[in-house]
Amino acid sequence: NAGVTQTPKFQVLKTGQSMTLQCAQDMNHEYMSWYRQDPGMGLRLIHYSVGAGITDQGEVPNGYNVSRSTTEDFPLRLLSAAPSQTSVYFCASSYSRTLLGGNTIYFGEGSWLTVV
Amino acid sequence: GNSVTQMEGPVTLSEEAFLTINCTYTATGYPSLFWYVQYPGEGLQLLLKATKADDKGSNKGFEATYRKETTSFHLEKGSVQVSDSAVYFCALSGSLRYSGGGADGLTFGKGTHLIIQP
Numbered sequence: 001n002a003g004v005t006q007t008p009k010f011q012v013l014k015t016g017q018s019m020t021l022q023c024a025q026d027m028n029h030e031y032m033s034w035y036r037q038d039p040g041m042g043l044r045l046i047h048y049s050v051g052a053g054i055t056d057q058g059e060v061p062n063g064y065n066v067s068r069s070t071t072e073d074f075p076l077r078l079l080s081a082a083p084s085q086t087s088v089y090f091c092a093s094s095y096s097r098t099l100l101g102g103n104t105i106y107f108g109e110g111s112w113l114t115v116v
Numbered sequence: 117g118n119s120v121t122q123m124e125g126p127v128t129l130s131e132e133a134f135l136t137i138n139c140t141y142t143a144t145g146y147p148s149l150f151w152y153v154q155y156p157g158e159g160l161q162l163l164l165k166a167t168k169a170d171d172k173g174s175n176k177g178f179e180a181t182y183r184k185e186t187t188s189f190h191l192e193k194g195s196v197q198v199s200d201s202a203v204y205f206c207a208l209s210g211s212l213r214y215s216g217g218g219a220d221g222l223t224f225g226k227g228t229h230l231i232i233q234p
Contacts, residue, residue, distance in 0.1 A: 031219065033221065040124070040226055041226060042120075042205060042224035042225055042226045042227055043160075043205070043207075043222070043224040044224075045212070045221050045222075048212070048219060048221065050219050056212075056219070058212070058221065090159060090160060097219040097220060098219075098220050099148055099209035099210075099220035099221075099222070103148075103209075104162055104165065105162075105222055106162075107152075107159050107160040107161075108159055109158060109159035110158070110159040110160075
């Protein structure tokens with residue numbers, strides 16, 4: 001049981017390049033999401049999905065696309081990388097879209113992205 | 117909207133000292149509360165959680181009590197070790213305002229960098 005797996009762990013991009021951060025979970029979780037972590041900002045939600053074929057925007061969606069073609073996978077695409085997207089990205093998943101009762105969100109190990 | 121406020125640090129303590137990291141929140145309804153820990157170069161790990169008022173979450177010697185009357189969830193440990201050096205995030209769960217109530221998400225504090233010196 002691998003949990004939430006993210007790749008790559010480290011990536012350097014040039015401004016204007018595109019790339020995809022991969023995220024997979026093997027826990028049959030309904031709910032998946034992407035956060036970015038910036039110094040002094042905590043974590044902020046980029047996009048989330050409550051099931052295959054269903055995605056929605058979070059707090060900071062601009063410059064990112066997502067899709068959810070299967071329950072297991074939730075890739076995050078940077079369309080045209082900008083230095084402001086230099087950040088640590090975390091994929092997360094949960095059994096349910098509802099977190100009442102302390103339903104836990106599990107995080108991947110993070111992807112460190114630098115845009116130069 | 118929901119928000120979490122925590123001391124940002126860095127907080128520097130000597131080994132075996134008593135630790136308190138303050139966390140207060142603003143939320144509608146009755147959120148669950150969480151502490152996550154991030155060790156250097158690693159991802160986020162759930163440290164403990166509490167789901168209702170007066171619940172106490174505990175793990176690895178850390179404790180936090182859900183105080184509804186003071187809207188707080190302070191993290192404590194009686195005797196810290198060098199291995200506890202990390203960034204600690206307080207978070208609460210709540211309805212995502214972007215989803216029309218169709219899903220929940222986590223709102224995080226900015227994180228507290230804890231440094232324990234031998």
